[in-house]
Amino acid sequence: MNHESKSADNSRIINALAGGWVADAASLGLHWLYDSQRILEVGGQSPEFLPPKADYFKGGFGYFAHEGKQPGDVSHYGAATGVITDSLLASEGALDIRDYQRRFRxxxxxxxxxxxxxxxxTRVTLDNLNTIEHNAIEQARSTTTTELTDKQKRLLVQKVMPYTRYLSGDQLAEPVRKAINLTYQEKKIQDAGVHLAETIDRHLLPESGADDMQLPAVSKLPPLVASYCGQSNLMAVTEAAVRVTNHNDEAVAWARCAARLLDHLLQGEPMSAALDAASQEAPDPQSLSNARSGSSLDAPGAGDTYGRTCYLGEAMPVIFHILSHANSFTEAVRANIHCGGDSCGRAWIIGPAMAAQHGVGGEHGIPLSWLARTTDAPAILADIEALVNQTWAPKEQNHEQPGCPAH
Structure with missing residues (x-):
């Protein structure tokens, strides 16, 4: 690939990732208001970047979840996307499940x-991560053959846990032994500590997610697809990442569909071809085909037909309908908000897809004013550029001090 081609690809991917953040922030004010007529009353034809207010939800069915947020803020979907972005940046663009789980918790x-x-x-994943860690510790303690006092066992667990949260496999033995040596110089106790660490490590499961088939399974995918764009292992990496938070086969299938869509668009393919390719991964391709039919954009009608909730079987057809019929980033985002329901979750596929097609600025791209209205835009865009251009910062060091108890 020549330099100009690579630069064009990087620009497209940067635009796409920015599109997710902007679309989420634009949708927050009316997120989870399910009544399209009420949305029209409140937001008119320009419903984007409204301040989240409980009053909007009076007279229409919905759930007001964003008390205290300001115009330009992102939802919990954006927050979770930021977590996986930070993990990819720290791991030089590679998915490190242990690092991702640690940062998520x-x-x-x-x-x-x-x-x-x-x-x-998110709630269930946090519970699962705690349970997985507790079970791993119990397994390690029960298989330790060295005679230790209860106090020694407790201190050894406290000493090794910071390392099992950061390191794995062959990386563990040396730092664990050094940490234990600060308190216990006996080789047998150090050996027991290494055994604890390595056993805990083997039992920390990568599949920590909830049995859940909602939009959080796909909303975090854009930075991951950007990191693995065009690579043969994209589907495997997608599944591994999804099962951290959504350990559900149907969720994985829809995530493969979303990842395939974004992968083709990030490589510069036309929307229609990308939608075709993505449909082949979907657990319900007929619903996607039906959603793409017709000649006009009618997002509220798509919501009436397929549903507006967080479940992927409802959200993905609505996403495909909007992507098939919208002619600009602004039109797509406004249509998504007017549809109602989980607009922020859908925004994380609609925004990147439309921005990959239409870029930034001009009649069809992300409005520059919308970029400027997104909270923390400079820091977000800097991280996007670093991820796509692979300008990695020095790798983080383990800041937990050797011998300190696990927190």
Whole structure:
């Protein structure tokens, strides 16, 4: 690939990733208002970037979930996309499941940075990660043959846990032994600690997700697809990432569909061809074909036909309808909001897809003013550029001090 071609591809991918953030932020004010008529009353023909207000939900069916958020903020979908982006950046564009799980728990769990709505897959995933870790510790303790006091066993677990959250396999033995040596110089105790660490490591499962087939399974895919665009292992990586939060076969199937769609668009293929390719991965391709039919854009009608909720079997046909009929980024985002329901979740496929086709600016691309209205846009765009252009920062070091208890 020549330099100009590579540069054009990178620009397209950067535009696409920016499109997800902008579309999510634009949709937040009326997210989970299911009444299209009420949405029209509140937002008119320009319903984007409204401040989240409970008053909007009076007189129409919906669920107000974003108290305290401001215009330009993103939903919990965007927050989760930020987590996987951070993990990909720290791992030089590669999916590191252990790192992703650790960051997910640190961000959304107790004491984490996220303040806002927590969806079902996130709640269950956090519970599962704690249970998986607890079971791994019990398995390690029960198979330790060295005679240790209860205090020694407890301290050894505390010493090894920071390392099992950051390291795996052959990386564990040396730092674990050094950490234990600060308190116990006896080789047998150090050996027991290494056994604990390696056993815990083997039992930390990568499939930590909820048995759930909702939009969080696909909303985090754009940065992952960007990192693996055009690669033969994209489908395998997609499944591995999805099962971290959504351990469900149907969710994985829809995620493969969404990833295939984005992969083709990020490589510059026409929308129609990308939709065709993606449909082959779908668990219900007929619904997607039906949604693409017709000559006009009618997002509220698509919502009436297929559903407006978070479930992928409802959301994906609506997404395909909008992508098949919208002629610009603005038109697609507004149609998605007017449809109602889980507009923020759908935005994470619609936004990147339309931005990959139409870019930034001009009559059809992401409006520059919308980019500027998105909260933390400079930092978000810097991370997108670093991920796509592969300008990695120095790898993070384990900041937890050797010998410190696990937190």
């Amino acid at each position: 640190a961000f959304f769990g107790p004491g984490g940075r996220w303040q806002g709505y927590i969806d079902n897959p």
